[in-house]
Amino acid sequence: MKKSKYDGSFYLNPYLGGAILGTVLLLSFYLSGRGLGASGAVKNTVAATVNIIAPQHVEQSAYYSQFAGGDKKPMSNWLIYEVLGVLAGAFISGIVFNRLKLKVEHSPKITSRRRLLFALAGGLVFGFGAQLARGCTSGAALSGMAVLSLGGYITMVAIFGTAFVVAWIFRKNWI
Amino acid sequence: MIGPIISSGIVSPAWDPIFAVILGMGFGFALESSGFSSSRKIIGTFFGYDFVVVKVFFTAAIVASVGLLYLNYFGLVDFSQLYIQPTFLTSAIVGGVIMGIGFAMAGFCPGTSLCAAAVGRIDGLVFFGGMFIGVFIFSESFSFIENMFYSGSQGAKMINTAFGISPELFTLFLVLAAVGMFFGAAWVQKKVKKVEY
Amino acid sequence: MERKYTILAILLIVLALGLVILPKEKRQKEIDPKLLLSAVIENSRYLSVDEVTHRIIENDPTLMLIDLRPGDQFKQFALSGAINIQTDSLLSASTLELLNQPGKDKIWYANSDLISEKAWLIATRHSVNRIYIMKGGMNEWFNTIIKPGDVSNTASSADLDRLSFRNAARRYFIGAGQTPEMPIAKKTPEKVNFIRKAPEATSGGGC
Structure with missing residues (x-):
């Protein structure tokens, strides 16, 4: 374990963290036959919300109707339960490693406001892309790589390749 | 027991949400304790000052792929029942x-x-x-x-069929590439100016 | 520190190398005869023509229809999206690869159940999962879907529903107003490893 610089909190050795993550992923395939994910829970929540506000709209939409409306239960989904677990697990880790703190984390060179605007815009863009690619870094890329899915590898290369280029454009936000 | 446990009908499907919560907790704990709750630590990969993303992500991918193939080899998991x-x-x-x-x-x-x-x-x-x-x-x-x-x-x-090789051979190449990347990352990290975060 | 990582890296590479070197025969194990017997006794392998037709019309992405009839009959008319497999090539490497595609329900049909039953048994012994038989084969399909029977006055509402579904299905396959004598193939399916454009399964997987 390595001591971080200023707040006395600990990070696991990244290889140990990766091995734990890989084991959890392996168990997920062994127990439930599927990989881990995160953005699918957002998709189902959005569909469930729209279904409450405008049920006819869900019936007509070629996208929502795949997982909401009728007798489908978008909120009673594996990914929803899993995401609740993620929140709990991260919270426990936050307690264990003394990292619980309400704050906006950003580079000292930018304001909190700018950081939050970029976080919002980034989330919006990411949400859109995750739907198009049928999954995010965990659902499509990581879980897909574990079962050697071609699409998982393509998505992984596309995400990291693009992020390398775009991070350089936005470098003033970070370093 | 032959996995996946749920689709092979060994336990009731009612266990699936419970598995989901427990697996989610493991997922969240692994991410947070590796430092993935800090955007500045994550983004370090792209500027060369912290390669935690590369290390965690690829370690997880190779552990899971190698593990799955071993489980498949010993008949503990039925590859055709997995969601691909x-x-x-x-x-x-x-x-x-x-x-x-x-x-x-x-x-x-x-x-x-x-x-x-x-x-x-x-x-x-x-x-x-x-x-x-x-x-x-x-x-x-x-x-x-x-x-x-x-x-x-x-x-x-599957990616190995796209290359026309066996899944095991592809995984070997994946492990070699990942290990190469880990040593490369350690080398770059030494060269790059430290960023306080 | 460096040495510790080197050892771990070598360990991983050896593990992965082990996968490549381990003999493969063990994996092509035949199914346990007891399991096979219980699978033979159980009738869940049969799907009615109505169920199959329903799934064709709904463009079910998990559906994989396999036509076991001779090639010339297949060319004349086949269910849409079906793949023609000759019984003699059932155990060829390319067929087994096709059959072992994950996430597909393989549904066999021939003219009657005779050939489908045998093909089902052989493939099940080779540990191919999710294989079903369209009960009655092509003859039954033609009789129920293309030539729906008359309905009696005392028919229940479920019977009426089934009849109207079959009428709709007939229009789907041969077009409205066609006489049932000459079914027209929707398209001439080709004898290739056919991967249909599949809509995403309902909220399945993904993140």
């Missing part, structure tokens, strides 16, 4: 590029933003909120993107 994401070339590439842009702007991906929100990072929460808007926009404009969404279909294709 279908491949749609166009949407995988375009979606991946769009996600890359979002990643570089915010320094989070959905799973890590949840972890950040869980330990009180407001930017993580805001990112997660932004995703709802993005998903909503996607769903509402689905009729315009539907063609792209379904184009380039390859079925549930």
Whole structure:
């Protein structure tokens, strides 16, 4: 374990963290036959919300109707339960490693406001892309790589390749 | 017991949500304790000052792939019962590029933003909120993107068949590439100026 | 520190190398005869023609229809999206690869059940999962879907529903107003490893 610089909190050795993550992923395939994910829970929540506000709209939409409306239960989904677990697990880790703190984390060179605007815009863009690619870094890329899915590898290369280029454009936000 | 436990009918499907919560907790704990709740630690990969993403991500991928193939070899898991994401070339590439842009702007991906929100990072929460808007926009404009969404279909294709090699051989190459990357990352990290975060 | 990582890296590479070197025969194990017997006794392998037709019309992405009839009959008319497999090539490497595609329900049919039953048994012994038989084969399909029978006055509402579904299905396959004598093939399916453009399964997987 390595001591971080200023707040006395600990990070696991990244290889140990990766091995734990890989084991959890392996168990997920062994127990439930599927990989881990995160953005699918957002998709189902959005569909469930729209279904409450405008049920006819869900019936007509070629996208929502795949997982909401009728007798489908978008909120009673594996990914929803899993995401609740993620929140709990991260919270426990936050307690264990003394990292619980309400704050906006950003580079000292930018304001909190700018950081939050970029976080919002980034989330919006990411949400859109995750739907198009049928999954995010965990659902499509990581879980897909574990079962050697071609699409998982393509998505992984596309995400990291693009992020390398775009991070350089936005470098003033970070370093 | 032959996995996947749920689809082989050994335990009742009612256990699935319980497994989901427990697995989610493991997932969240692994991400947070590796430092994925900090966007500045994550983004370090792209500037060379912290390669935690590369290390954790690829270690997890090779542990899971090698593990799955061993489980398959010893007959403990039935590969054909696993969910394999279908491949749609166009949407995988375009979606991946769009996600890359979002990643570089915010320094989070959905799973890590949840972890950040869980330990009180407001930017993580805001990112997660932004995703709802993005998903909503996607769903509402689905009729315009539907063609792209379904184009380039390859079925549930596996990457080793695309190269015409066995899954085991591909995994060996993957492990070699990952190990090479780990040593490369350690080398770069020594060269690059430290960034305090 | 460096040495510790080197050892770990070598360990991983050896593990992965082990996968490549381990003999493969063990994996092509035949199914346990007891399991096979219980699978033979159980009738869940049969799907009615109505169920199959329903799934064709709904463009079910998990559906994989396999036509076991001779090639010339297949060319004349086949269910849409079906793949023609000759019984003699059932155990060829390319067929087994096709059959072992994950996430697909393989549904056999021939003219009657005779050939499908045998093919089902052989493939099940080779540990191919999710194989079903369209009960009655092509003859039954033609009789129920293309030539729906008359309905009696005392028919229950479920019977009426089934009849109207079959009428709709007939229009789907041969077009409205066509006489049932000459079914027209929707398209001439080709004898290739056919991967249909599949809509995403309902909220399945993904993140």
